[in-house]
Amino acid sequence: MGLTTAQKDILDKAVEALHTRGFHSQYPEHPAPAIYGETADADGKEAFKALRKKNFEELKQEGATSWIGEEHSPYFDAPVGPKYPAFSTEELINRAEKAFHSWRKVSLDDRAAVLIDALDRFSKRFFENAYATMHTTGQGYMMAFQASGPHAADRALEAVAAGYDELSRFPSKTTWDKPMGKYNLVVNKEWRAVPKGIGLVIGCSTFPTWNSVPGVFADLITGNSVLVKPHPGAILPMAIVVAEIRNALRDAGFDADACQLAVDVPSAPITKELAEHPKVKLVDFTGNSEFGSYLEKLPKAVFTEKTGVNSIILDSVVDIDKVIQNITFSVCLYSGQMCTAPQNFFIPEGGVKTPDGVLSFDEVAQKFADFTNGLIDNPKAGPFVLGAIQNPNTGERAKNAAKELGGKVWLETRTIENPIFATTRTQTPVVIELSSADKDKFATELFGPIALLIKTKNTEESVALARELAEEHGAISCGAYTTDEAMKEHIADQMSLAATPVSFNLTGGLFVNQNAAFSDYHVTGGNPAGNASFTNPGYVNGRFTWVGMRELA
Amino acid sequence: MGLTTAQKDILDKAVEALHTRGFHSQYPEHPAPAIYGETADADGKEAFKALRKKNFEELKQEGATSWIGEEHSPYFDAPVGPKYPAFSTEELINRAEKAFHSWRKVSLDDRAAVLIDALDRFSKRFFENAYATMHTTGQGYMMAFQASGPHAADRALEAVAAGYDELSRFPSKTTWDKPMGKYNLVVNKEWRAVPKGIGLVIGCSTFPTWNSVPGVFADLITGNSVLVKPHPGAILPMAIVVAEIRNALRDAGFDADACQLAVDVPSAPITKELAEHPKVKLVDFTGNSEFGSYLEKLPKAVFTEKTGVNSIILDSVVDIDKVIQNITFSVCLYSGQMCTAPQNFFIPEGGVKTPDGVLSFDEVAQKFADFTNGLIDNPKAGPFVLGAIQNPNTGERAKNAAKELGGKVWLETRTIENPIFATTRTQTPVVIELSSADKDKFATELFGPIALLIKTKNTEESVALARELAEEHGAISCGAYTTDEAMKEHIADQMSLAATPVSFNLTGGLFVNQNAAFSDYHVTGGNPAGNASFTNPGYVNGRFTWVGMRELA
Structure with missing residues (x-):
């Protein structure tokens, strides 16, 4: 398959933006009818209403042991409604492991194509996602639209671009030719960017997509499979994203289990069991410092955004x-x-x-x-x-x-x-x-x-x-x-x-709270507020290993 | 000051080699009179003999509490001889802290110039260093010359090149210009690559320079100050390197305490006290798995090469x-x-x-x-x-x-x-x-x-x-x-x-033991043999933090 011309253009511009760090946005942040269509908002609201009343089956994660979900809207003070498929940890891990071994062999261009396609699919649901975000997080409508939709998609694209950039940065092959005096020692060398394995992305209740999609897309662009574990209070926004990633994977002929949703309810949390599983090699986390610091001590690659005092x-x-x-x-x-x-x-x-x-x-x-x-x-x-x-x-x-x-x-x-x-x-x-x-x-x-x-x-x-x-x-x-x-x-x-x-000296329309994709590093990784940064090279480099093969020519 | 034309050429070629990963070497590995001069070997042997009989004063680390050193030659089964200045941990840290605050403000080009100058000075002592290495490690002469001299210098240059590459990779300033419909939101942005602080490089007894100089030079190119703590059984080779780094720093007008030698004897080890000191923010280690794993759990940036089963x-x-x-x-x-x-x-x-x-x-x-x-x-x-x-x-x-x-x-x-x-x-x-x-x-x-x-x-x-x-x-x-x-x-x-x-399928003159600078990643960082790799981007990126400043234009 490979990247379409349009996808290649999106990717090239995103990589360029990472390095120029000027303003860049792929997904329009303004929920305007002129951009998204006259009925986009009303359609999104209806779609959200429809989701409330049923099992979230569109993930097509078959064989659930039960359907669970206890989201509660801080606006209408009632359950949000949808139920999600639940699985044993072993089942989630087994599917992720199987998908890993095919996904890791997919070419970088194909991986990028699938992920940009997934973002395009997600962008068609920004309004639906905005309502899902409002009623799980309590954000106002405008923030819910922007942060959970286009800004999250931009940060996801940023992670894809960073991964693409790092993985293309060194040659996959070369001939090493050393003059030895009377002869040359010639060695054919090859390097593989080997993904770590299964990733786990742990979401927070206040920014379910913005803080989590970078880790999901960073895991996937570098060839890992990923389990997405949203906060039990804010599942729906991320469920929509996961569904669209799975659709993009499936339609491209790949194993959709490279990205799975893993849900729980507050009375029966599964996060620790997943995080401590030896086959989980990567953990992304946004949330409180205590849990984040516990995760950082696990013997795996852990990327945290914890709390701070601003x-x-x-x-x-x-x-x-x-x-x-x-x-x-x-x-x-x-x-x-x-x-x-x-x-x-x-x-x-x-x-x-x-x-x-x-x-x-x-x-x-x-x-x-x-x-x-x-x-x-x-x-x-x-x-x-x-x-x-x-x-x-x-x-x-x-x-x-x-x-x-x-x-x-x-x-x-x-x-x-x-x-x-x-x-x-x-x-x-x-x-x-x-x-x-x-x-x-x-x-x-x-x-x-x-x-x-x-x-x-x-x-x-x-x-x-x-x-x-x-x-x-x-x-x-x-x-x-x-x-x-x-x-x-x-x-x-x-x-x-x-x-x-x-x-x-901020005044007017820019606020200290805001960090823009492609330009502002979000969390620096250099103080106790977190060890990772959206999106510096370490954010993606930590997800794979360069391994060399060599043989005399 | 800045880089001389010759230094710029050395640096440019090294950065290019990092990315092409073909054969590259700056320092000739052959101890031939035609390259190093007719009397180079004899002179080196004499210089080594002279060092054996005295305090290693050329560091010019003044105010030592005592002079210590218990190296023992496995060849002549007797003390190697030199004594090195010893200091309290607090004194070493205080000096390193003071030097850090000037060194971190030195421009990247100036830092690179000093470090390439230091390698040039070191290269003039490769033979002396070879004998120092032989009689501390037990290596044969040829290995002691190559691994401890030119190969170590190449790996040090590789770390300098990697640091230079990463630090130059993103802009230090840009104008962020966001169309807002009726007006543009224009923000001046600046990014600083902020070094972590004081680094500690802990050496091993078998390859005192090869395994340690990359960490020393990586710390320094990224603006950190560094304490070099060799294995008590193999101090002299690294002491020569530190002396030449200090000479290069001093002659360029910088605080030589940006790089200090910290020595101990087996009966009174100082490594843990240094590693655990809260002002030490970076640790590089080569050695046994037990100590390496203990270091990896410290709340700081730790780069290890431990042991493995090959x-x-x-x-x-x-x-x-x-x-x-x-x-x-x-x-x-x-x-x-x-x-x-x-x-x-x-x-x-x-x-x-x-x-x-x-x-x-x-x-x-x-x-x-x-x-x-x-x-x-x-x-x-x-x-x-x-x-x-x-x-x-x-x-x-x-x-x-x-x-x-x-x-x-x-x-x-x-x-x-x-x-x-x-x-x-x-x-x-x-x-x-x-x-x-x-x-x-x-x-x-x-x-x-x-x-x-x-x-x-x-x-x-x-x-x-x-x-x-x-x-x-x-x-x-x-x-x-x-x-x-x-x-x-x-x-x-x-x-x-x-x-x-x-x-x-190696036969002939290439052996599985050998890893070449600029081409073979040494230790991948992806299995329990170590968490760091000479020299991938993470090896230098982990030593500084990108921090952004912004203000409305």
Whole structure:
């Protein structure tokens, strides 16, 4: 088969984008009728409704021992509905092993063709997937469409491109010709990029596809078979992706079991059993640090994105209102349930410098509370930006934060009404003041809508704390506001030592939470927030081994 | 400063060789007067003699707490002599930390220039280094010259080239320009390749430079500082390398403490304390599996070459004498003290097919014993090929093997006389017959001059055993002899799944033990013999982190 001209073009552009790192996107992020068709949204909604009522049979994973699934919508406060086929671990492994031995022999071009075809098939279901994502994660519609659809597909394509790039980077054959004086020693050499075996991709409840598809596609492009184990609370979005990968595999004449869905319910988890199985050679994980650190100790190739403590450093600004508007939006977006959401806002006790003089700590804090409130109470924005709370514990954490942390509360957390689903589980951000002496309080991740305004002696202390937290507890993002070039370099230098990317002086339509495929490395792999990075060479190189064969010519 | 034209040429050719993987060598391996000068060998011998009698002050690591060193020559059975400066761990770390913060800011070109200069300086001491290597490791002169000098320098240059290649592979800056409909979102992005910090390179007693210089140069090219901790039995060769790196650093105006020698004596080892120090972020290790596996569990970037069980598979041959000559040379070379030396020779009970009919197992075994004996007793070759036994335990292991393993002894181990040093510690290979049922006996590495001839049901069983041993216990090399193309592919496929390179049908002047810089990956990283590979992209990528900075344009 090989790549079609169109697929070759998609791949070439993606590989080029990886190296130029400018803006590139293959799958349009705007859910516009002009792009996706007039009825795309309505069709997607109907398709989602249809999926709710039945067994998810389109995977065509035959012989299930039972059909299970306990997803629950934080919007309509009821089961999402679909049931998925369940299998014993041995059955999943046996099928994956069998498929591995044919898939590993498929040419790189054919593998790339199948995977790009799978993404094309997936793109036709972005709207259906958006609703599936909304009602499992609690994301707002726009985020659910973008992050779970086109952005996830772009990150998947990025992984395919990275794998293709690495696998094509060294010759598969050469003649080694060594002058020995009176004669030449001539050796025919061959190298094989040998996949590791069976991969396991473990998903999270808040970003079921965005965080998981890179690992799935990275495993597959490098010739491994893969078991996709979504979080039991957010299966459907990934089930759609797996179904389309299997369709692409099957239609190309390959064993669809190169990619299988493996599901469980909270009362009977299967993740550890799968992860510890000796035939599982690769594990991708997004989730909490404790489980991630356990996985990292397994004797296999493990790629993690765990948790971190993200900081915003406020030093000096051009326009304080634009700054506060930007950072409070970051706090409200999906109610702080993003791994890139900022938690700790370091503000000097002497205040923040502006062109009109210094704004005191209290003035900044008041603005922070006011802008947060303003966004929450904007009926055209608030409910949709905040979305819903995926896990009830997250809401509880925000409710208890003031009591547990102490410190002045600049803004109480509350619930708001969602205009579409009256039963939506909401919790708005709580804004709490702490001091730099309260490190024990702000040094752990408080996942969800919790913003801590931390009074520091000066910006130097802010930077030192942000670096220390990132080094010791991990960080995935950092925002910094300074108009001082020397301070900017100081922050860049210090945070780079903590392997934490910094967004400087963001205002307007770009937020510290956002990482773009082909350009922004997501998680650096260099601090405790995770050991892998979307998508650096190590992300794919760790999935196969170069092995040489040689013989005298 | 930057690279000189000559250095740029050396670097460009090395990077090109990494990607073409044909023959390339920067440092001539032949210790010929025509290349190195008429008096080079004599001068080197004198220089070595001079070093024996004094403190190794040329490192210029000032303020030593004491001068220590207990190297012992297995040739002249006496202390080698030199003493090296000793420091507390804290002092070594403090100096390394200080040097790190200047070295990490040195440009990539300047780092490459310093390192290529260091190799040039080292190359002027290859003969001195050869004698230092002989009298610490027991290697024969030719191996000591080649492996510890030019081959080590080539592998060091390979690491520099790989680092340079990876660090230049992605842009340090770009403009990200995203069309947003009515406007473009334009972001200036910058990426920094941030080194991890302090590296530690732990050497082995048998190949003090060959196995260690890649890690040292990989750490340095990626901007880390490095502590070089040689095996207490083989310090001098590496001390010479470190001295020349420090000279190159100092003469270029940089802090020489970016590379420090850290020494100990067997009674007071410092390796664990260094490896566990929280400021040590990178560890390179060559040595036994137990210590390597302990290191791999440390929460840092660890690159290991541990031990393995290497196999030779005999199926069918064109010329049995040439085959046996080749593989018995591999057994005798440095008395089997190479990590690539073959241990297990799998021979079908039905014999080995030749153009003149089948040669029985016993006939093959007899030839194996005869050719081994022939080489040992050749006064112009035997003593120099066998060299000396580095560690008395290695000799004891060979002496006890027959008793401990049982099985027919086809050739007893013995000592021979070295014509130059009467006191040389020698032990010739013992050749023992086992059967495929004796897996518990041949499944562990029996380091040293021990060859096991294992009778299998057929070649399929030979292959299955070789694969299983490699997967479970590691393997660094594998040799296979077959004239059947289908069997050849079967062996290549099966051993590639065990991440073990295969040399097919070697005869004449190429041996399974040899891995050439720029072409043969040494250790694949894909089986228990080690997690790192000279030199794949992961070998250098793991030493730094890409960290992005961004700001609205």
